[in-house]
Amino acid sequence: MFKYYLIKTLRNKMVLFWTLIFPLALMTVMKVAFGSIYDMENSIDPMKTVIVTEGEGPYQDGFRDVVSTLSDKDSDNYYFDLTEEKDLAKAKDLLLDEKAEIVFSVKADSIEVFLSEDHSDTAAIISKSVADSFDQKYTMIKDAYMKDPSAAASIAQDISSMTASTKPVENVFDGDPDPYTWYFYSTFVMGIFFIAMMGVALVGDLKADVSAEAMRFSLSPAGKGKMIFYSYLSKLIPCLMITAIQLTYMKLVLNVPLGKDPLKLFAFTVSAIMFSLSFGVICGLFFKGTVSQRANKATAIIMTSVFLSGEMIGVLPGLFEQYCPIINDINPATVMNMTFYNLTVGNSVSGFYLNITKIIAVAALLLVVGALVLRREKYASV
Amino acid sequence: MAKEILTVKELVKRYKELIALDHFGMSVREGEIFGLLGPNGSGKTTAINCILSLLEYDKGDIKIFGKEMSPKAYDIKKDIGVVPQDIAVYESLSVYENIDFFCGLYIRDKETRKKYVQEAIDFVALNDFVKFRPKKLSGGLKRRLNIACGIAHKPKLIFFDEPTVAVDPQSRNKILEGIEELRKGGATIVYTSHYMEEVEQLCDRVLIIDKGTTIAEGTIDELKGMIKKSEIITIEASGVDEKTITSIKEKSTVYNVEYDGRVLKVEAGSGKHNVIDIVNILQEGGYRMKKIFSEQPTLNDVFLELTGKQLRDE
Numbered sequence: 001m002f003k004y005y006l007i008k009t010l011r012n013k014m015v016l017f018w019t020l021i022f023p024l025a026l027m028t029v030m031k032v033a034f035g036s037i038y039d040m041e042n043s044i045d046p047m048k049t050v051i052v053t054e055g056e057g058p059y060q061d062g063f064r065d066v067v068s069t070l071s072d073k074d075s076d077n078y079y080f081d082l083t084e085e086k087d088l089a090k091a092k093d094l095l096l097d098e099k100a101e102i103v104f105s106v107k108a109d110s111i112e113v114f115l116s117e118d119h120s121d122t123a124a125i126i127s128k129s130v131a132d133s134f135d136q137k138y139t140m141i142k143d144a145y146m147k148d149p150s151a152a153a154s155i156a157q158d159i160s161s162m163t164a165s166t167k168p169v170e171n172v173f174d175g176d177p178d179p180y181t182w183y184f185y186s187t188f189v190m191g192i193f194f195i196a197m198m199g200v201a202l203v204g205d206l207k208a209d210v211s212a213e214a215m216r217f218s219l220s221p222a223g224k225g226k227m228i229f230y231s232y233l234s235k236l237i238p239c240l241m242i243t244a245i246q247l248t249y250m251k252l253v254l255n256v257p258l259g260k261d262p263l264k265l266f267a268f269t270v271s272a273i274m275f276s277l278s279f280g281v282i283c284g285l286f287f288k289g290t291v292s293q294r295a296n297k298a299t300a301i302i303m304t305s306v307f308l309s310g311e312m313i314g315v316l317p318g319l320f321e322q323y324c325p326i327i328n329d330i331n332p333a334t335v336m337n338m339t340f341y342n343l344t345v346g347n348s349v350s351g352f353y354l355n356i357t358k359i360i361a362v363a364a365l366l367l368v369v370g371a372l373v374l375r376r377e378k379y380a381s382v
Numbered sequence: 383m384a385k386e387i388l389t390v391k392e393l394v395k396r397y398k399e400l401i402a403l404d405h406f407g408m409s410v411r412e413g414e415i416f417g418l419l420g421p422n423g424s425g426k427t428t429a430i431n432c433i434l435s436l437l438e439y440d441k442g443d444i445k446i447f448g449k450e451m452s453p454k455a456y457d458i459k460k461d462i463g464v465v466p467q468d469i470a471v472y473e474s475l476s477v478y479e480n481i482d483f484f485c486g487l488y489i490r491d492k493e494t495r496k497k498y499v500q501e502a503i504d505f506v507a508l509n510d511f512v513k514f515r516p517k518k519l520s521g522g523l524k525r526r527l528n529i530a531c532g533i534a535h536k537p538k539l540i541f542f543d544e545p546t547v548a549v550d551p552q553s554r555n556k557i558l559e560g561i562e563e564l565r566k567g568g569a570t571i572v573y574t575s576h577y578m579e580e581v582e583q584l585c586d587r588v589l590i591i592d593k594g595t596t597i598a599e600g601t602i603d604e605l606k607g608m609i610k611k612s613e614i615i616t617i618e619a620s621g622v623d624e625k626t627i628t629s630i631k632e633k634s635t636v637y638n639v640e641y642d643g644r645v646l647k648v649e650a651g652s653g654k655h656n657v658i659d660i661v662n663i664l665q666e667g668g669y670r671m672k673k674i675f676s677e678q679p680t681l682n683d684v685f686l687e688l689t690g691k692q693l694r695d696e
Contacts, residue, residue, distance in 0.1 A: 001483070001486055001487075004472075004475060004479060004482070004483045004486075007474070007475065007479065008472060008474045008475060011474040011475075012474060208436055211470075212466055212468040212469070212470035213470050213471065213472055215436065215464075215466060215470060216464065216466075216470050216484055216487070216531065216532070217487060218436060218453075219434055219436070219459060219462065219464050220459060220460075220484075220487035220488055221456035221457070221459045221460040221487075221488060222487040222488075
């Protein structure tokens with residue numbers, strides 16, 4: 001029996017499409033479309049940079065702070081390999097000798113950027129944008145100060161906020177999560193959530209009022225408990241295989257970071273699969289109609305949940321967190337996303353444990369309810 | 383008399399205000415093919431589903447093999463086979479895998495199951511299609527697969543719920559022959575249909591059901607004996623006048639005469655010389671007759687006379 005349930009699952013092209021092919025295709029499209037930009041942002045080698053300041057003042061100090069932040073070797077935004085020089089001519093010589101790629105010449109109210117002859121495009125873009133961005137903000141704050149001197153105290157704070165925004169995200173919702181990585185995780189979670197379709201199919205195998213095939217089962221003397229177990233196991237094993245393929249593809253082909261703790265990743269994957277499978281069983285049991293009608297209704301819920309988790313509009317979870325956090329708390333796709341994100345990028349260990357506990361608890365509850373309803377010895381009401 | 387292996391008494395099933403089965407009763411004897419005949423919506427499938435404990439009923443008593451039937455009656459279920467009206471096979475499994483899967487719900491021993499599955503394949507003549515998926519089979523072959531899945535475990539009591547719906551005549555004959563074979567092999571068959579010809583051809587005894595109630599029960603001859611019409615005589619004769627038709631109507635065994643100016647249709651009760659008497663009346667009137675038919679009443683006539691409506695609505 002187990003063998004045939006397994007064969008049936010593996011030959012279910014619709015489920016394989018939604019759980020494996022579709023997510024992998026979406027991830028691949030994302031990688032092809034935006035991967036080069038992301039890779040450029042995340043693989044910039046620190047550029048040899050010289051800063052020459054003329055005189056002392058808030059403008060020079062502010063810019064020096066910004067560049068220093070971007071020269072922190074422990075930061076994710078380590079762009080500049082920075083040295084200071086007093087003499088601009090000496091700094092320019094370093095450019096000529098190709099010992100530096102960028103020179104910032106900072107005066108009382110302006111910044112001049114010099115580049116080596118064979119400078120990279122990245123060096124040109126980043127040095128220019130850092131200098132322009134600082135200058136614009138400083139001018140804006142200075143104008144405000146001229147109009148209202150009491151605002152002077154906030155100048156330093158405002159300038160320092162420019163550098164704070166470049167610091168890495170500590171928790172998923174302390175700031176906007178990295179949308180690129182979030183998209184991959186969201187798509188992976190969508191694939192896992194679509195495993196619910198297998199849960200609906202499981203009900204179609206066993207409930208006589210759902211399918212004519214299940215009616216044959218209901219008429220037979222076969223033990224229900226054993227068949228539920230076989231059917232569940234025959235779905236769980238392919239699901240583990242599918243997610244293993246997805247994770248391998250994400251890691252080896254798409255270069256998506258998956259964290260450094262395989263055990264936690266395994267725990268997350270298994271609990272998310274069990275949640276999705278049990279959720280599908282509940283949908284299959286309590287919705288009305290044929291197996292495909294029940295599956296369609298489950299799909300509608302999954303799509304909505306995935307949409308609200310930011311699969312298509314990455315800022316949605318951040319907005320919900322700000323204005324209505326309960327939506328994130330009760331949306332299964334967001335909870336799974338956050339768990340995955342906490343595990344790999346967010347570095348919020350407490351967030352990971354909190355969310356995985358939620359997933360396991362709900363999965364266990366749905367599993368028990370589903371098994372009890374399926375196992376009831378009653379008239380099928382065909 | 384053979385012992386009764388299925389008895390249903392006073393079965394009542396309601397769907398809110400609608401009474402689907404109204405104190406319905408039936409009994410099936412060992413080794414017979416029992417026909418459950420009724421128009422669409424008469425309660426045939428509801429009765430079968432109640433008997434098989436797929437459907438809860440409001441009142442009544444159902445015994446199979448002398449034991450109370452219930453959803454937990456596994457010792458009864460192991461000896462029952464069902465061929466449902468809807469084709470109940472998995473599209474993702476091959477012909478062999480489907481039969482093996484459903485047989486496996488009853489037979490655990492692998493060797494026995496293998497033998498049974500092969501015998502079922504031979505029985506429905508699907509040997510050339512064992513590796514095919516159902517979607518590649520024609521409607522008739524699918525029906526045969528549906529049958530194989532229901533009988534592979536060699537049940538003692540088999541329910542066929544309208545197994546020939548949407549089947550071509552050739553496949554229909556094969557199915558009917560197969561059912562006869564099963565009976566010869568010792569199985570008892572309950573056969574539901576709204577095709578009276580099939581029931582007349584196949585069944586030893588028939589129960590006619592309408593609006594959830596038993597209308598009549600007995601052998602085909604017993605049922606036909608329940609109605610006054612025993613012969614339908616059709617004669618092609620042009621220009622028959624009113625006087626001659628009145629003469630025919632006055633004959634004691636004749637109770638209905640219809641004439642459309644060309645064809646004369648006479649319904650008569652039991653009488654030895656009905657045809658001769660009517661032909662004589664027409665000859666005396668000098669009418670020339672082209673064709674003369676005499677038919678026995680069908681189950682449709684039985685149904686029509688007992689309920690006032692046609693058995694088949696299509």
